[in-house]
Amino acid sequence: MKKFTILCVAAALLFPAHAGAQVFNHLSAGIGFGTDALNIQIAAPLGSHVDVIAGYGIGLGVINFTVKDFTLPDPASSSNVNTPLKLGMGMNDGRLLFNIYPGKSGFHFTVGAYMGSSRFISGKITNMPAAYNTAGIDVDGYLVKAKNGELAVDLCANGIGSHAFAVKPYVGIGFGRAVPQKAVSFSVDLGAQYQGKPGVWAKGEGLTGRIAEVQITEKDLKEISKVDEFGKYMTFWPTLTFHLYVKLF
């Protein structure tokens, strides 16, 4: 992760060397939405062919769906009961991106990375049997249990970083300038984040009361394999975004 960050900083330093005087001479701010969450960004030119973009996005669960046939065993009856799994977008990350404009049009390639929380989908298992309010599953010494019949879970992926600080490299193409040539510009981008195979995480209570996020695997709960099956299609997160930028100076 450190190497990647240093590479980004080095890129930010090297581009201006080839770019003459047009470095950080403008600044724009933008808002956007897409499959990388609602976000705000600022952008500045690194020469006439490169813009650097920094921003922050947060998923508010506006796009959600439910896995209706998710089931869990009811310890009291030793049979499985239906416990719908509700999922929604849950990103909470920063991003450092470079738009590279090969020509004078707004067409661009984008490289960079999303960094921060490894969570990209937040969810909850609902309608859980009452036994799960008092008892739960032990995951690496942490007790994960429901509250009022619901258990909050996250789908997390580290990319090339760690669970605590994910780094998800991004490549894509787009149209529109992040630093408007006039007052405002509109940009649309399509690409993919490499985030690796995601896992299911939840908060658990350690023996001494310490709360930590732990990964629930099939060895802890057989039924989690259904979510893993679903998650293996998310190694690359498709990213379609729309932005409106305003030139500040």
Next chain:
Amino acid sequence: MKKILFVATLVALLPLLFSCEKAGNNDNVFKNPTFIHCAGQFIMLDGSPTLSSAASVKAVPQAAVPVYTYVEFTESGIYVVGSLEGSETQYKSGNYTADGNVYTLNGFGTVEVNVTATPAKLTITPTGGASQTMTATYKKAGSTNVAYRGWTIDKTRATVYGFHTPITADFVGCNFNDMAKFLNDNGHKGIYLPSGSLKSVSITGADSIIFSYSDNTADVAEYTLNGSNLTFSWRTPSRLLEVENGKATIDYLDGKCILKIEAALKGSTTSGSVTFVLSPME
């Protein structure tokens, strides 16, 4: 302006160079227990004890004269006295104080020891009863391991491997009624546990683990400790979950001792683990 933006960008990137994760504190430094100098174990030698009345044991009705088999004083001021009931030793437990060679056992009486004699000698005087003097093997408790002390039960985490998936629950302290309800509510109906609760666990330098209950009885096991792995066997059948002889581990986390016992329940295909979060006694 350029410089300001450039510096601002670098400053914004700095946090990306660092990340940290919170880890548990594995310190296991505890104050020495108060009664470390008194700790030791006596196992009575075969042969008739001498009654203070000078009457022979055979002359006294068997039921009226307890046959003591075992006495241990722990590093944290807990005593255990074992006496035969039928063919098995039953253990009584409580707190003690020491004045020289005389130990006053709360709820029991007094024990005077002479550990310089070979074999060691004890004079046991239960409250309201006759004194008995007997010989015993004596093992002085070592003091080289931080585990050797009494520990109170903060929390019990029980996991039962049942029909489909392991189920785990936390309990404040270790109340057997709560544990039995948990087992019965989670597909293991009919499992009986005695009433009351576990008050403390003592791991002694004389190689004993003493489980002291709220009714002042106790279970005693012998153990060997290899690193954090502890292997134990009950001196008499335990009432603690009817657990068969098993394996345990001792670790330290956040100023607590974590004693995890994995074992099978007697007469059942059910296995599980019980993890005690223990606070040190002085």
